[in-house]
Amino acid sequence: MRRRWMSGLKKFCMAAIAILIIISAAFLYGERESGLPAVSAQPLLAPIAPNPENASPASMEKVVTASLTSMVLTASTARAASEKEGDKIVYLTFDDGPSKLTDQVLSILKQEEATATFFVLGEHAKQSPELIQRMTEAGHAIGNHTYNHEYSELYSSFPRFWDQIKQTEDVLREITGVRPAMVRAPGGTYGHFDKTYFKLLEQGGYKVFDWDVDSGDSKRRGVPATEIIKNATSEKLKDEMIVLLHDGTGHEESVKALPEIIKFYKKHGYTFRALSPEQEQVHFNLAAASKSKVKPAPSADWIESHVVPNSALFGPGEPLFVEAGGVETKLAAGEYELEDGQYMVPLRSTMVRLGAKVRWDEQNQSAVVVWGDATVVIEPFKETLVSEGADLTSPLTPARFSRKNDSLWISLRSLLEAAGHPIVSFDASQEERRVRAR
Ligand SMILES: [Zn+2]
Numbered sequence: 073m074r075r076r077w078m079s080g081l082k083k084f085c086m087a088a089i090a091i092l093i094i095i096s097a098a099f100l101y102g103e104r105e106s107g108l109p110a111v112s113a114q115p116l117l118a119p120i121a122p123n124p125e126n127a128s129p130a131s132m133e134k135v136v137t138a139s140l141t142s143m144v145l146t147a148s149t150a151r152a153a154s155e156k157e158g159d160k161i162v163y164l165t166f167d168d169g170p171s172k173l174t175d176q177v178l179s180i181l182k183q184e185e186a187t188a189t190f191f192v193l194g195e196h197a198k199q200s201p202e203l204i205q206r207m208t209e210a211g212h213a214i215g216n217h218t219y220n221h222e223y224s225e226l227y228s229s230f231p232r233f234w235d236q237i238k239q240t241e242d243v244l245r246e247i248t249g250v251r252p253a254m255v256r257a258p259g260g261t262y263g264h265f266d267k268t269y270f271k272l273l274e275q276g277g278y279k280v281f282d283w284d285v286d287s288g289d290s291k292r293r294g295v296p297a298t299e300i301i302k303n304a305t306s307e308k309l310k311d312e313m314i315v316l317l318h319d320g321t322g323h324e325e326s327v328k329a330l331p332e333i334i335k336f337y338k339k340h341g342y343t344f345r346a347l348s349p350e351q352e353q354v355h356f357n358l359a360a361a362s363k364s365k366v367k368p369a370p371s372a373d374w375i376e377s378h379v380v381p382n383s384a385l386f387g388p389g390e391p392l393f394v395e396a397g398g399v400e401t402k403l404a405a406g407e408y409e410l411e412d413g414q415y416m417v418p419l420r421s422t423m424v425r426l427g428a429k430v431r432w433d434e435q436n437q438s439a440v441v442v443w444g445d446a447t448v449v450i451e452p453f454k455e456t457l458v459s460e461g462a463d464l465t466s467p468l469t470p471a472r473f474s475r476k477n478d479s480l481w482i483s484l485r486s487l488l489e490a491a492g493h494p495i496v497s498f499d500a501s502q503e504e505r506r507v508r509a510r
Contacts, residue, residue, distance in 0.1 A: 161312045162342040164188040164333075165283060167217055167256060168290075168320025170196050170203035176327045177319045178206055184334045186344035188212050190319070191256040191281075194219035194240030201247045208248050213346035215254035215281065216240050226257075227264045229368045230272055234378060237278070242421075249402065253349035253386045255280050262356040268369050270358070276379045277386035279353040283316040287333070289326040290318050300329035305336040314347070314354060349386070381406070381476070390502070392417075394426065394484065396493040396509035397444060401425040408484075412471060415484040415507065419450065422484070428491075439480060446491040452480060459490040466490070 166177060169192055181188055190207050192214060197204050207214055218226055219236040226233045237255060245251050255278045257264055262282070273280055288303035289295050304315055315333070317326050337344070370378075389405025392415060401422070409416045419439060420430045428443035438451040447460040452475065455468045472483040484507060485495055493509040500506075 159311070160309075160340070160342045161345050162337045163312070163314045163345055163347050164317060165191060165215075165256070165281070165314060165347065166317050166319040167191045167258075168193060168196075168221065168318050168323075170200045170207075171319060171321045171323075173321070173323055173327050174200070174203045174207075174319045177330065178203075178210060178212075180327070180330050180334070181212070182210060184331070184338075184344075186334055187346045188344065189215055189254070189281075189347040191215040191217035191254075192240075192244070193217050193221055193320075194236065194243045196320075197240065197247065198243045204244065204247045208250075211346065213254065213348065214244060214248065214250075214252050215256055215347065216244070216252045216278075217256050218258055219243075221258045223259060223264070227367070229370070230268050231370050231374060231378075233269060234272070234276075237273075246424075251385055251404065253278055254347055256282070260356060263359045263361065265355075265358070266367050267358060268367065270355070272370070272375065272379050274353075275375075275383060277383035279349045279351075280355045281314065281347055281353060282355045283314040284310065284354075285313055285315040287315060287317050287326065287329070289316075289323060289329070293322065295325055297325045297328035297332075300326055301332045301336075304329065304333045309340060313342075377476075390500075390504050393504055393506045394422070394509070395507070396426055396488055396491075399426050409481070414471065415505075416474065416481045417484045417487070418476070419480040419482050419487070421479075423487070441487075441491065443491045448487070448490045450480060450482065457482075457486060457490055459492075461492065462490075464490070 164181075164186065166174075166188060167190075169177075169190055174190075177188075187210075190212055192204065194216075204214065216237055217240070218233070219239045226236060241251050255273060257269075257280065260282050261269070261280060265280075270280065285304055285307045287300045289300045300317075304317070307313070317323075317330070317333075319326065334344070384406030385404060387405055391405060392403040392408045394401050394403065394417075403417060403422065407418065407421070419441070423430050423441050423443065426443070428441050430439060430441050432438075433440050433449075436449075436451070437453050438449050441448040441450070445461060449458040449460065450456075450468070450473075451458065452468070452473070455473070456465050457468050457473075458465045466486070468482075468486075472486045474481045488495055488507075488509045495507055495509045497508045498506070499508075
């Protein structure tokens with residue numbers, strides 16, 4: 073009883089201290105914003121401008137002063153991930169890869185039996201799908217770090233940011249079969265995100281992760297390993313810590329520093345885990361400046377057509393397995409719809425995953441699907457579906473065809489039949505739905 077009371081008191085005191093710190097941080101920052109000199113010798117959360125000499129945009133993380141970041145992480149960082157009290161967890165995170173260095177990072181992690189999280193760039197993932205596969209096979213988590221890391225595009229308006237998230241998601245989905253729900257903003261959210269970014273990403277089903285500990289490995293070009301180790305290990309230790317590192321091009325010193333960083337956290341009793349979209353998101357508070365500097369907000373229509381349906385992709389629900397022509401693919405809960413007893417699927421992604429080639433014929437305004445010996449032409453404006461081999465044209469009624477955003481959705485049965493793969497069986501259980509075709 074007494075112990076419980078004591079622990080309650082302790083929690084209360086800690087909460088009070090945390091609130092005081094947050095209030096004073098906000099106060100100090102507010103002063104700085106209003107043009108008064110900061111009281112602290114060290115500017116509070118002043119993001120250091122990226123080094124213009126640093127040519128690779130991918131390695132240009134804006135650096136947030138490490139010792140102060142923990143103060144402005146959302147106060148709600150009472151993270152639920154640690155199952156039992158006393159568990160100390162460190163989440164090593166690697167941004168900007170994959171690159172030539174990723175292989176070494178994976179080897180070190182394997183040797184040290186440490187699990188980590190990679191926030192990858194879509195354009196790099198596309199170039200090195202084998203590294204993405206290796207990450208997945210080794211049990212590491214993969215997050216979305218946008219497609220090209222270009223601040224000027226990403227932070228000009230939310231739809232631009234969204235497009236890169238979706239583009240990268242498609243690349244990763246193609247490689248691993250899984251859509252990453254975890255997002256890390258290039259340079260961190262601080263000073264980059266406005267309220268809309270936070271709100272719409274959350275609404276779209278994503279979780280945003282900043283960090284607690286900045287290894288400082290992208291502060292400038294060639295930060296020596298000794299400095300990286302020092303930065304990554306000098307933060308006040310908490311039960312859960314997210315450490316920012318980089319495995320993008322030019323980060324050889326981070327690779328050198330990694331074994332020592334791992335050693336340090338092992339010595340202090342930490343276990344190494346991958347971040348999970350199941351846990352609470354962890355991000356910096358909104359920068360005071362972002363509150364006044366509002367970026368152009370997307371229209372209600374845009375949100376309705378892009379963000380609202382997106383969350384279903386990450387929601388619960390049974391997947392649909394489609395077996396056809398000796399290939400099997402899995403559509404997640406949000407990737408198909410059951411309408412009037414018919415499975416409706418997105419034409420392009422479903423067909424590509426079954427091994428077909430899909431192209432848009434601009435001249436005839438039609439989608440052409442080439443699958444094995446069959447060629448199927450979908451003419452959305454004429455509302456017809458032409459099965460070329462069978463020389464068969466059938467009408468596309470609204471029940472068998474629709475448009476969502478920029479993609480064509482079509483009834484799975486119509487599509488499979490037109491391509492010469494008639495359905496032979498349907499199965500549905502609590503865990504999955506399954507369509508078998510010839
Ligand atoms: Zn980055």
